[in-house]
Amino acid sequence: MNINMNFNMFKKLKLKRQFLSLNKSLNLSKVGAPTVLNFRIRKGSTCSYLHTSSQNYSLSNEKQDVIPPIPTHSYAPYACDLFPIDKDLPKKVKVVICGGGIFGTSLAYHLANMGWAEDTLLIEQGKLGGPTSWRGSGFLGGVKLSKPEMDILRSSLSLVQALDKEGHDVGWKKCGSLHLARTANRLTHFRRMKAIAEARGTECFMLNPSEIESKCNVINTSDLEGALWVPNDGVCDLYKLCLTLLRESHLKGTHIVEDCTLHRIINQEQKIVAVQTSKGLVECDIFVNAGGTWSRKVGQMSEPFVKVPIHPAEHYYLYTQPLEGIDFVMPAIRDPDGFIYMREYNGGVLAGTFEKIAKPAFEDGILPDKWHLREQPVDWDQFHPALQELLHRAPFLHSALINQLHNSADGFSPDSRWIVGQVPEYKNYFVAAGMRSGGSNAGTGIGKMVAEWIVNDYPPMDAYELDILRFLPAHNNRKFLRDRVVEVPGIHYSNEYPFMDFNTGRCIRMSPMFPKLKAAGGVFNQVMGYERPSYFITDGVEAPFRAASTPTWTKPSWFGYTAREYLACRETCGLLDYSSFAKFDIWSRGEEVVNSLQNLCSNDVDIPVGGICHSGMQNIKGGYENDCSLARISPNHYMMIAPSIQQTRCLTWLRRNLPSDGSVIISDVTSKYTAICLMGPKARDILSEITSFDLSPKAFPFLLLQRNRYWSCKWNSRYELNSYRRYALHVYDNLIEAGEKHGMLHAGYYAMRSLRVEKFYAFWGQDLDSSTTPLECGRVFRTKLDKNIDFLGRAALEKQKKEGVKRLYVHLTLEDHDPEIDPWPFGGEPIYRNGKFVGVCLGFIRNVNSETGIHEIVTPEYVMDGYYEVDVAGIKHAANASLRSPNLPSKFPDITRDRYMATRT
């Protein structure tokens, strides 16, 4: 007794029905025409529906109120055949989402959940759903060392679990994830992952080979050192997940229009106001670029265009035909040393690879118009290494029959991390891209994050390392992206060694000193595209170009060089290249610049001309948006020096917050100057040989600026010389000549990093982020809270001052750590206070009430009376905590002035 039911009726019914889980009793069989599918539902009732052009569902039992089950992938119908999607565009909405991939659908879903359904429009250039759409591994969970990434993975996982609990068929299986290690270094990597994951509440286990076999007896464990087992992870079916998200948001009223090609994004005064599509014009308040692989192209549809630095690379995944006796809950297996992953899928195996050397796709930069055309002809030779690894790992696959090998182009960012955030070019333009084919894992959680960002107008978490503001326009160069993408997918499965860097796309930004530094034995790392010396190999051999790498978790091979450089900086003098620091000129005709900066900076910037001050720039919540030094060059002209990685972010922050009337002018002059830093007790002697300035402490006190052909500033025994690029070599040569007899050495970034960690000097992007306040990191002395000058974030800081902080920045010294043997704490290690997890290196200490989960006030007393341990790759080392910069013993105590302390209580 089949009854054809109008969809609207169905919709109403659905809203108040009980959900029924169907996934296990799903029994597919073709009846009659191949387009008709029959589903057997629990309790023996039969539900069949047509997915031809009519949108009728036939239910055998009208009282039985069910969600139509989602067919398995090979029969995947289009979304429009399952529920009616809008034909026409609305005139005006709040949010336009361009792209119906996992991120787009997840964002639409979350916006709908937050009550924005009617105000959201999702457009898709092709058709939503269908046999080749929404493909992916469906992996959920996993462990990442970085907090934002881990948080996003966890939020994806919990969403899928929640949907499954509600009765939606999203293909969720709690099968656990098994990360295999073939080498000892990988095992150490896993131990670090386990340490941080457990600290944050994810249950993980280290397995030995025989235990691995008990979790999955079909894989070859002969060459394995061990594995990381995350029992609560699982897999879903990306197609089912997307379809569910889309249908749920549709039911809530989200506008969804397909076959709608974006032509142009229209902006006024740096704000997106409307989008022009093939189906008409829609006004909007917020635009979201969810173009995935196409997002770089979508970025080019506005003027000025938005730079989304991603490049597609071929990405392979293989479906086998159903295998006899396969374990339905076979764990999701990642074998990163073999660059492969695999899982059970529809009775067969779904396996894929993140190749060590990937193959760029669409190298000419011309992407096909329709998304399904991103499926490329299969190059078996490219897949061959992965296939060999698969067969090696899972010998049972030898006899498995191929269903299909897919090669679909996926966009990868140049540093392999996801790209999320508000673009620098426009105020109301969001983007998320470069999901590395990890759609289910990344896109779902990122959709939630962006939805919250949009609705609250404030990001739910700080994710600097994922923010699109971490790039420069230079990163968008197509040749650079193409060169780099070869290496990027493999990075995903390589060991996350400290100071990770790439081998491709190098030598893009260089100072005039670069050839000299290279000749001096410089080994370089790249920061914002800039080649910065990490350390110097003093073997007298001039190598072609040496890129720094630290392929170890223990004492690195460069330690000897860095130690020498460190000692030079402490006892004689070190010469460092500081050119990568971002520099800005800020000026105005009248006093506008002073007033604006006073409003933006938490420290008093109304300093004498020629003076320098450190200041943070706080956001409304009091967090550091920027941490910089300001030199007052003339009454209405400042020079700002900000961390290298802040170059885009800082400029964007200033542009958005300086007066919009154009009275204050800001220009990025980073590339105009070359900066040399002389550090060490002999620095003054060396400098005085080449300059006529009086450098005696009296005449040139701390934090003062002198200008001539170059201007220099100093603090402690450190002089920073910023010269125009054309004078840089001259300055450098003179310094080298003068420094020779004083035993001056070149020093690299690693030495500087050691020095600053030792001095407890916080760095933005490593210790500080947009959620850190000056009160939490011992920097109240750098604010003007004691003065009666208002500034952005003051209210938040004052409130915090009154209430007390909930975390404190601490300096920890490991006590029983043997640097020769033990794995090193390179950052990201969990900190335990009296056996309880309280923070992560380099670190903040929290006080979480284990019963209520509430973050309680952290006082210096609380910090100081604890017993601390730091878990470095599974070994807990006792640590001494301190809240202020230490007094370091010095052979040359400078008795003439106060010592500068970067962090104070």
Added chain:
Amino acid sequence: VSEILTHNEQTLQLREENEIGFGEAFVNPSMHAIASADSNQLASNTPIEDKLAVSRCLLTSGFLFGVFDGHGGPECSQVVSKRLFDYIAASLLPRAELRRIISEFEEGRMVKLTKVFNDTTEFIPELQRIYDSSFLKWCNHLLNDSASDFSMDDALTSSFLQLDNDISNEVLENKNSPIYPTLLSVALSGSVACVAHIDGPHVHIANTGDCGALIGEVAEESHGGWVVNRLTKDHNWENLTEVKRILSEHPESERDTIIFNQRLLGTLMPFRAFGDVRFKWDRALQMEIFQSVSAIDMSFLRNCHTPPYLTAKPEVSYHRLKPHEKFMILASDGLWESMNALDIVNLVGEYMSGRQTLQPVRLPRRNVSLGEVSRLLKKRQDGLRLKPSDTNASTHLIRHCIGGTDEGVDHLRLSHSLTLSPDVRRYFRDDISIHVIFFDTNFLRVCPVEL
């Protein structure tokens, strides 16, 4: 870097020298056993005396490949290489077709019997006229030939013999022609020939002299090596049957003089050849001819008592191609002298697997297992490693022939050999001409037995 540079130089040199000859690869899409053929030659003599020819019979099915190694000048090999295929093609025609062609010829319309690949030279009109009339006579002769049973063997043999006769008769019949010296020089110089007629899976090889042909076949799948299958016998002193044949054709008294110094009458290496009329005409005829042309430096052969000593009669062999036979090599003695046959076959075999990998992989069928795919890809990867720098198998062979050492091609040796001055290089190597004909395994696999 220096290695790459010198390598490139040599490649260029190789090409420069090729200008005299030709390098060719063509692919034939129709249902033939031939997948492709690579040809190349390298000169030692100036000008080169070797000739290569490839043509397709237009009125019958089948391809003709020929290698012609001239001696005493390039004229004979040149003429034979250009004329022989038409003779053979005509001898293969059914009578009705032959009749039609003759009538067309008589009306002055030339019917092309063969499509010649990669030959840009043409005979001068006077010569062409003489050759056309000889050819017409041959067609008429074929038409009136009483023998009713067609045999490939006979057709090839008679074509060879007829052409040789014509070359010699044309001299005698055109004494007053202005191009008489040319005709004479053709007849005085000589050429050996090896011709392969390939039609479907059938291969007929007609060999006269010391060029040779062989087939490279894959040995049993289990060990996967290459096996040489020689199709021809050289007609020289190393061939006992030939020696016996020659001795038997001449009086006992000449026993010690016929084959002397490993050569026929102490002069000629091959025991069968086109041209070389001094071995074929009697003394009186030679005297008469030679006196008529003072320009030609003539000398009688010593001990030439009972000519003819030399014949153009080919030894014809038949071979039916099998699926595991992957390629055939036709080459002049320049190649056979400098390398042993198994090495040659191995080289081409490796080259082949290298060339296969230049194509993208297509899975052999649906429902293939991952293990099988992996094995297939592994094989390909091995091939990729062996991927030759040459895109032409013949060039590949030549490179190894003159630059080969145990460790592979020695570029220094190669460049040294290639840059030898034309005066001295004849002492180091002979002209080398090679056809490598690749067979279409798929065709051979499905080829019906009765075909």
